[in-house]
Amino acid sequence: MKQKLIQVLPEVSKPARYTDGELHAYHKDWRQTTVKMALAFPDTYEIGMGNLGFQILYHIINQRQDSLAERVYMPWVDMQEKMKEAGLPLTALESGQPLADFDIVGFTLQYELSFSNIVKMLDLAGIPRLSAQRDSRHPLVIAGGPCAFNPEPLADFLDCAVLGDGEEVIHELLDAVTSCKEQQLSRGDTLLKLAWIPGVYVPQFYEIKYTNQGKIKTIRTTEAAVPSTIVKRVVADLDQAPFPDRIVVPYIQTVHDRAIVEVMRGCTRGCRFCQAGMIYRPVRERSVETVKRQARQLLDSTGYEQVSLTSLSTGDYSKVEQLVTELAAECRRRGVSVSLPSLRVDSFSVKQAVEIEKFKKTGLTFAPEAGTQRLRDVINKNVREEDLYEAVDAAFASGWFQIKLYFMIGLPTETWADLDGIAALAGNVLEIGRRRIPKGGRKPIVNVSVASFVPKPGTPFQWEAFNDQEVLLAKYNYLRKQLRHGGINFSAHDVRASYLEAVFARGDRRLGRVLARAVDLGCQFDGWKEHFRYDLWMEAFRDEYIDSEFYAYRKRQADEVFPWEHLSSGVSRKFLWLERERAYQGVTTGDCRFAKCTGCCVCQDLGVANMLKGGDGDQ
Amino acid sequence: MGISSSVRLRFSVGETGRYISHLDILRLMGRAVRRAQLPIAYSQGFSPTPKLAFASTLPVGLTSEAEYVDLQLRTGIDCQTVQARLNSVLPEGFRFLAGADLPERYPALMSLITTACYQIRVLGDAPELAQRIVGLMAQDQLMIVVKRKHKEKQVNIRALIDSLVYDAPLRQIELQCASGVKSNLRPMDLLPLLGLGLGDVLIHRSALLIKTDAGEFLTPFDVLKE
Numbered sequence: 001m002k003q004k005l006i007q008v009l010p011e012v013s014k015p016a017r018y019t020d021g022e023l024h025a026y027h028k029d030w031r032q033t034t035v036k037m038a039l040a041f042p043d044t045y046e047i048g049m050g051n052l053g054f055q056i057l058y059h060i061i062n063q064r065q066d067s068l069a070e071r072v073y074m075p076w077v078d079m080q081e082k083m084k085e086a087g088l089p090l091t092a093l094e095s096g097q098p099l100a101d102f103d104i105v106g107f108t109l110q111y112e113l114s115f116s117n118i119v120k121m122l123d124l125a126g127i128p129r130l131s132a133q134r135d136s137r138h139p140l141v142i143a144g145g146p147c148a149f150n151p152e153p154l155a156d157f158l159d160c161a162v163l164g165d166g167e168e169v170i171h172e173l174l175d176a177v178t179s180c181k182e183q184q185l186s187r188g189d190t191l192l193k194l195a196w197i198p199g200v201y202v203p204q205f206y207e208i209k210y211t212n213q214g215k216i217k218t219i220r221t222t223e224a225a226v227p228s229t230i231v232k233r234v235v236a237d238l239d240q241a242p243f244p245d246r247i248v249v250p251y252i253q254t255v256h257d258r259a260i261v262e263v264m265r266g267c268t269r270g271c272r273f274c275q276a277g278m279i280y281r282p283v284r285e286r287s288v289e290t291v292k293r294q295a296r297q298l299l300d301s302t303g304y305e306q307v308s309l310t311s312l313s314t315g316d317y318s319k320v321e322q323l324v325t326e327l328a329a330e331c332r333r334r335g336v337s338v339s340l341p342s343l344r345v346d347s348f349s350v351k352q353a354v355e356i357e358k359f360k361k362t363g364l365t366f367a368p369e370a371g372t373q374r375l376r377d378v379i380n381k382n383v384r385e386e387d388l389y390e391a392v393d394a395a396f397a398s399g400w401f402q403i404k405l406y407f408m409i410g411l412p413t414e415t416w417a418d419l420d421g422i423a424a425l426a427g428n429v430l431e432i433g434r435r436r437i438p439k440g441g442r443k444p445i446v447n448v449s450v451a452s453f454v455p456k457p458g459t460p461f462q463w464e465a466f467n468d469q470e471v472l473l474a475k476y477n478y479l480r481k482q483l484r485h486g487g488i489n490f491s492a493h494d495v496r497a498s499y500l501e502a503v504f505a506r507g508d509r510r511l512g513r514v515l516a517r518a519v520d521l522g523c524q525f526d527g528w529k530e531h532f533r534y535d536l537w538m539e540a541f542r543d544e545y546i547d548s549e550f551y552a553y554r555k556r557q558a559d560e561v562f563p564w565e566h567l568s569s570g571v572s573r574k575f576l577w578l579e580r581e582r583a584y585q586g587v588t589t590g591d592c593r594f595a596k597c598t599g600c601c602v603c604q605d606l607g608v609a610n611m612l613k614g615g616d617g618d619q
Numbered sequence: 620m621g622i623s624s625s626v627r628l629r630f631s632v633g634e635t636g637r638y639i640s641h642l643d644i645l646r647l648m649g650r651a652v653r654r655a656q657l658p659i660a661y662s663q664g665f666s667p668t669p670k671l672a673f674a675s676t677l678p679v680g681l682t683s684e685a686e687y688v689d690l691q692l693r694t695g696i697d698c699q700t701v702q703a704r705l706n707s708v709l710p711e712g713f714r715f716l717a718g719a720d721l722p723e724r725y726p727a728l729m730s731l732i733t734t735a736c737y738q739i740r741v742l743g744d745a746p747e748l749a750q751r752i753v754g755l756m757a758q759d760q761l762m763i764v765v766k767r768k769h770k771e772k773q774v775n776i777r778a779l780i781d782s783l784v785y786d787a788p789l790r791q792i793e794l795q796c797a798s799g800v801k802s803n804l805r806p807m808d809l810l811p812l813l814g815l816g817l818g819d820v821l822i823h824r825s826a827l828l829i830k831t832d833a834g835e836f837l838t839p840f841d842v843l844k845e
Contacts, residue, residue, distance in 0.1 A: 021635035303650030
């Protein structure tokens, strides 16, 4: 199989995506290994290789004697054509074995616009699309990642979905599959066993009933032994969690092509639009020592020239100053640079950036998210205008000349005044740059990047409507005019892509038919501008008699039964509703790391707690 | 601290490395040097990079047994040690084959190279290839179309070819041609004249040479003995 694949390589773009043999890739004995799992990333090799979670699971599984993990990415369209011509199915990178020959195919659900690629990958692999069409000859098709908190549009395609942190549950899953294989259990019995594992959701054991208006009436279990609510898995102490001392180093340049260390998981800032900030609670920090050790190990084993300290908000790590200072000093001796992917909007964060980026001062990104204090209070983004100005002032003074500002439009309660606020903020930042940058220096550039707000499951805004496409376009046009200014660049996100994201983010099982139809029509790589075919998607909705606006534009009622009602991140629905009400009152909510408990219920219900290792417990 | 020693190494690019671009090979070697914890010298300036100087850029799609790189080290280490340490950390598809210590002063490797040898393995049937090659070599003008950034240009490459022969039993074309900063022929650009496509051949670089004023061909190692 591999030989045949090699023959088509000269004729495809970026053949090194498909060649394997990278440093630290595992090549385990196919015949000697009991459980074989393919880790499938529904996007290109370059995108997939930058995903840390994928690398962690790859490492954990391959550390087991009885299991192996191999990688597979979505082949680019030219490769798909060559595979079709040569009659080749989708194969795993390492062994070249067909995907269909694995025991488990595990997809990562990073974003809604990759759903079509999942269906397409099943097609390319020759695996029947629907769970109901598969039997014990076929692999189990499972999924995890942030979109697993509402995997309903994929419910018919998946055998199961895993909610929350994967480090522990992956072992339970592999153990269960091993024992099911040994006992030669039927597909149905295997799934019953899997449904018994906490955090594992088997969609086919849940029956959805709808009201006459098409809303969900009830979600009921069809088997007595399965839980009525699936609660996410959570690793209590990240210092104890397995972390790879080596990761696969690609030959070709990929996104995030550097050593990545996760300094903490979870964020309790409580931004009301942010799904990650809700579903990954509570905050669990790694100790300074652990982070430094893991960085050292990764740099030793990979030879990377850069290490990135990743998390949802690394600036909030309790001992960020100590960590950055110590690590940067150590790295400087090695000729390695340190990067912080997310910068908080304050001058303190800029000081850290100064500390680590002594030389390269290309650009700094800040995310005020909204243009006025009123709207920032609504979304609970606790950034004051003065903070931003102080931060950019410090940045310009320290030698940066390019600032990127990230905003969202279409947020609940938004008015035109909020858009004016975006323009004013950008103008003021530019003005600060002009004042601050010494004469003879480069001219300041402000890049304003604006995306459309998409309501996400499990957030206080899960009840909200997605802003009308026409209105969003008008807002973008308005902003574009307001920002027509020397020194300011404006970029807007594709409204139609956001619309589709909004439909699928809160979609239910009935969308599975649309998804299948869209793939039949040729939809794939929806996240790629050059491949996104909105017209074909709309055709698919029409063909299946499904109204996409019902999913995107409808404001949900307080007591609406959500498609993900039976899937829990531990954050209570009551808390989310309360937060929504506070949003409309313009009342902010504090961060439970520094202020009192906000009552989201994660700690109580999951038996965990914020763990600020950088803080007191460390010494 | 001054530069304490430099070494020249020859390495191969195997099947797995065939599709790795020069820029990616550069990055890969930089990382290998770090993994091997060699005391490499770094460039000064905004983003320090390890001091590695390559002889040539290998076109994407080729294998090779004749790639050369000069390494500047901060402390003295002999070339065997450098070679062994690098080989222990290299990924599949790349291997260091030989090395030599460099004198204190030496010219930039890339500026020296004038010539390369290629073995072009023909995969399918090519019955008239032998005659075709004889015919080509008898001409004093060989025009090819070279595409460079949206522009197409007619170029006469006859003077760039030292020798072109076909080894029928091995089904292999042996090509020796100009390679380097002064004049350069990419072996794949020759294929249309031979009636071959990219998918019909496997190209391997077997030597990189330096032509002396006396008309002799030396390897980058030989030149050190002069």
